[in-house]
Amino acid sequence: MDSNNYIDDIKLLLARARQRAYTAINSAMVEVYWQIGRRIVEEVEQISYALRSQLTAEFGKGFLYANLKNFKQFYLTYPEEQICYTLCSKLTWSHNRLIMRVQNESARQYYLQEASEQQSYMPTEAELIAEIEREKRMLNEKYGREQV
Numbered sequence: 001m002d003s004n005n006y007i008d009d010i011k012l013l014l015a016r017a018r019q020r021a022y023t024a025i026n027s028a029m030v031e032v033y034w035q036i037g038r039r040i041v042e043e044v045e046q047i048s049y050a051l052r053s054q055l056t057a058e059f060g061k062g063f064l065y066a067n068l069k070n071f072k073q074f075y076l077t078y079p080e081e082q083i084c085y086t087l088c089s090k091l092t093w094s095h096n097r098l099i100m101r102v103q104n105e106s107a108r109q110y111y112l113q114e115a116s117e118q119q120s121y122m123p124t125e126a127e128l129i130a131e132i133e134r135e136k137r138m139l140n141e142k143y144g145r146e147q148v
Helices: 003-043 049-059 065-077 081-086 093-100 105-117 125-143
Strands: none
Touching (some): 003 081, 049 065, 093 125
16 A cells, blocks of 8 residues: 555545534534524523623633624524524534625525535625625615715
């Protein structure tokens, strides 16, 4: 057996395992962010200093007001649990945050569906920002505003 093939095979095994671990962790985190958002909406509707400080003390960084607000918005954008577990969990949190900003529900569904059907497809940040800007232009034209 060629030692280079042997080493390459081991590298490939490790790379695949690393990718599966990353995917599982990402999926779990997206799901828990949705669940946190749901609890905030169900219990208090607003994000308290006590919540932020206790989560930060126990779990470390990542629970600033802006992040908790994103979790809440994530739940409000996708209140159906099935969407979170079947479509949103296949995207990274960064992609989900960008897609949430797309106001057009059909466009949001398109990006989620594409990610679900073609696991290799992930909308780029540029695509999502372009969609958001297109929506802003349409609103500006519709309402005759300078800036939305």
